[in-house]
Amino acid sequence: MKKRGRQSILSIILLVILAISVYSESFNIENLGLPGFDDVNNEYTSSRTVVLKLNISSNATVCGFSNDDNNSYGIWEPCTETKFWLLSQNSGNKTVFIKINHSDFSIAYYNDSIYYNYTGTGLDTTPPTKPIFVTGNYSNNNRSQTVEWEGSTDPESEILGIPIIYEYRVLLNAIENLTWTKTTENKITYQINTTQDDNVTFEVKATNSAGLTNTSSITINMDLVPPTEPNITSSLNTTSWHNDTTVFLNWSGIDDKSVMGYSYVFTQNQEIDPDSIPEGDINDLENHINKTFNLANDGIYYFKIRTIDSARNPSNITEVSIKIDQTPPSRPEIIDSFQLATGTLNITWYPSSDLSGIDRYEVELSDIDNFSYINYSANFTTNKANFSNINHADYYIRIRAQNNVGLVSVWSNEDEIIYDSTPPTITFQSPGNDIIARNNPILILKTDEDSTCYYNENNEFIYTGKRYHETRIILSDFDNITCIDEAGNKLQTILSLGSLSVSTTPSISNPIDVSAYSNMMKKFYITTTHFGFEKQDFEVYLDNVSIPFSIFPTEEIGNYSFTFQSPNEPGEYELKINDLTIDLTVNDLNFTTRFETSQTISDYENSFQTVKGKLGIYTFGFISNSVINGFESDANFLSSTSSSKNQRLLFFNTKISNQNKKEYLYYTNDFLNNNPTINDYSFKEKKNKIIISNPKIRINTTADYGSGLMNLKIQLVKKSTTEKTITIRKQDSIGNSIKVYD
Structure with missing residues (x-):
């Protein structure tokens, strides 16, 4: 705090007192300011050098100045309104004394004080900005509260390098819970227990280098209850x-x-x-x-x-x-359609699939194949349609689906339904008008169209509905047959059945000789003197050993078709069916390969393991790893037959060597066992290597053909401008191929 005033040495002298009232003079100390400061507090200085400001009367003559001591003035010197002055050392409150001598020989005394601190503390005249809270006004944490603020700004403190000091205090429901506490952070967490609707207030105070302050506060409302769902x-x-x-x-x-x-x-x-x-x-x-x-x-x-x-x-x-659902339904596919004789048309189809589901199917009937005219149209919600009381005619049918968002599929496949007014016809009957061996035979019928058959008016066949119908009847109680097709056309007839002649053992009249391949199903036909026999009436032996078999009535030659499994081994066997003995010859299954062409084959021939022929300049044929014991050929085909079922056969095709064109050779690992020769090529197998030789080509390799990459060098013996290297790669687990080019 400054101390200003004027003192007279002889303050008790009335003249001096009168002089003071006459001389209107003053004296004060000002600092030199500081770069970057718009305004400074002249009560403080950061420099020992200050400015003395004198307001002196016109009759002042000389002045004297002193630091901190009213008794240590320097020499008299002319008075000036402004004077630079050096304060005494060390920080603290500094007082400068001045005495002024006037022309009337009166002396006036003045002094002023300023606080010196080299740090610049106290120079600032403006408070820092308020702290700005970045924390919200609501919290759901009832155990602690955290507040954060953006730091206050104070340019003068930044220039002086003096940090702003923060203090905070906490109030719970307006009652102080924590007194002012200093902090160096701009984020604090305070442990405090709260309940719903409590208010926690944080006050934060910022203090700058001059001790000027600015305070902000935030009140946090406790909200522990979640909002309602939207x-x-x-x-x-x-x-x-x-x-x-x-x-x-x-x-x-x-x-x-x-x-x-x-x-x-x-x-x-x-x-x-x-x-x-x-x-x-x-x-x-x-x-x-x-x-x-x-x-x-x-x-x-x-x-x-x-x-x-x-x-x-x-x-x-x-x-x-x-x-x-932005996709139309899938296309429906018609399964079946049939027109009843009553004028009813029934249609079924595979339903369409669609994400949103099918709302309806639109079904159209037209007697024109391009549907230029629609005779009947209706909507259905399932994959079945029924049209009643329609005119008897042939119709074309098509269907499309509409899903639940109104999108329509493409039309289905078109189906043509032919008006059927003809009842079914029986094409086969067993037993027929023959001698029947028992009173309760199995009756078998076949019809020319899908039908459902009944006997004695309303007794449905055990198996019926298609074209094959089967049931057991009592001859003495049998009356009539009724078969109804899908259109409702009805056949009613009385079957002509033979007479009953009870026999428990069927007598078989044929065949005498049968041949079969080994381990194959063999079927042939037998004839019995009576009809109506069943499987239990037959006994079958192969070389006196009972074997499984099947037997059915047939419309082929004879009464029954007979099927059994032939033996594994070829040879001659005795097959016995009841009282009939049959000579059975079992042959091995041959392996036959046939090549056919529209061109003319010439010079065809076969040898131990080869079959070959010529097509123009090409020689082609088969190489086998077993003996070829069958050979057929003519101008358009070439075939070989081997008795080995495990035969390995290689087809080759090569130009005749004297053409000096491309030479082709194909071979397979472990294929050749007997070293055959084709044209000029010969094959030899030695350990894990195949040696291939040709008088016109020199082939050198020591590579195994088991796996990996093989390099084969082939050099033409005849004159050639280039030497070519061919790489052989293993193509699969069966073998490799070689292609030789000159």
Whole structure:
């Protein structure tokens, strides 16, 4: 604090007192300022050099100055209004004394003080800015509160390098809970227990280098109750299917304190839930209450949303689904259609598939194949259609499906239904008008169309509905047959059945000789003197050993078809069926290969393991690893037959060597056992190597052909301008191929 005043040595002298009142003089000390400071406090200086400001009267003559001592003035010197002065050393409060001598010989005394500190403390005249809180006004933490603020700014403190000092205090419901406490951070966490609707106030005070302060406060309201889940409105019905490409959703939420915003997801994965971070513009989260979403794919979209209040309490999730189907149904396929004689048309088809489901099928009937005129049309909700009381005619039918969003499939395959007014016909009957061995035979019928057959008016056959019908009857009680086709046309007839002559053992008259291949199913026909026998009436032996078999009535030659499994080994066998003995010859299964061509084959021949012929300049044929014991040929085919079922056969095709063109040779690992020769090529197998030789080509290799990459060098013996190297790669597990080019 400055101390200003004027003192007279003889203050008791009235003249001096009168002089003071006459001379209007003053004296004060000012600092030199500081770069970067717009204004400074002249009560402080950071420099020992100061400016003395004198306001002296006109009759002042000389002045004297002293530091900190009213008795140590320097020499008299002319008085000036401004004088630079050097304060005494060491920081602290400094007082400068001055005495002024006047022309009337009166002396006036003055002094002023200034605080010297080289750090510049006290020079600042403006307080720092207020701390700005970046913490929200709501919290859901009832155990502690955290506040954070942006630091205050003070240019002068920054220039001087003196940090701002922060202090804070805490009030709970306006009552001090923590007194002023210093901190060096701009974020604090304070442990305090709270309940719903409590208010926690934080006051933060910033103090600069001059001791000037600025204070901010924030009150945090305790909100421990989550908001209600939001309401959603949609531009599309959330229970129906749609084929739209966008949907507009609007939402709103309620909280007893304040809504911060909304967190949501729009996804086709129902497992994903929204987090607790609001969506939208960070500066306007509360008003982000609608959005248009694109619907690019078929399927169900799930919109899940929750309200987030200002204390970051999340609400429960509200969910709606948007069902999108932008794809027409699949094409229906007609299975069957038939027209009843009563004028009813029935149609069935494979149903269409569609995401939103099928609303209806449109079925059209036309007597014109291009459907230029529609005779009948109707909609059906299942994959079956029924038209009643239609005119008897031939119709073309087509069907298309419409799904639940109005999209229509392409038309189905077209089916033609021919009006059927003809009853079915029996094409086979067993037994017929023959001698029947028993009173309860199995009756077998065959019809020329799918039918359902009955006997004695209303007794349905055990097996019926197609073209084969079977049931057991009692001859003495048998009356008539009724067969009804799918169109409802009815055949009613009395079958002509033979007479009953009871026989328990069928007598078989043929065949005598049968041949078969080994281990194959063999079928032949037998004739019996009676009809109506069944499997249990037959006994079958092969070389006196009972074997399994099957036997059925037949419309082929004879009464029954007989089937059994031939032996594995070729040879002659005795096959006995009841009292009939049959000579059975079993042959091995040969391996036959045949090559056919429209060109003319010449010079065909066969040898021990080869069959070959010529087509123009080409020689072609088969090489076998077993003996070829059968050979056939003519101008258009060449074939070989081997008795070995495990024969390995190689087909080759090579130009005749004297053409000096491309030479082709194919071989297979472990294929050749007997070293045959084709044209000029000879084959020899030695350990794991195949040695190939030709008088016109020199072939050198020591490579195994078991696996990996083989390099084969082939050099033409005849004159050639180039030497060629051919690489042989193993192609598969069976073998390799070699191609030689000159």
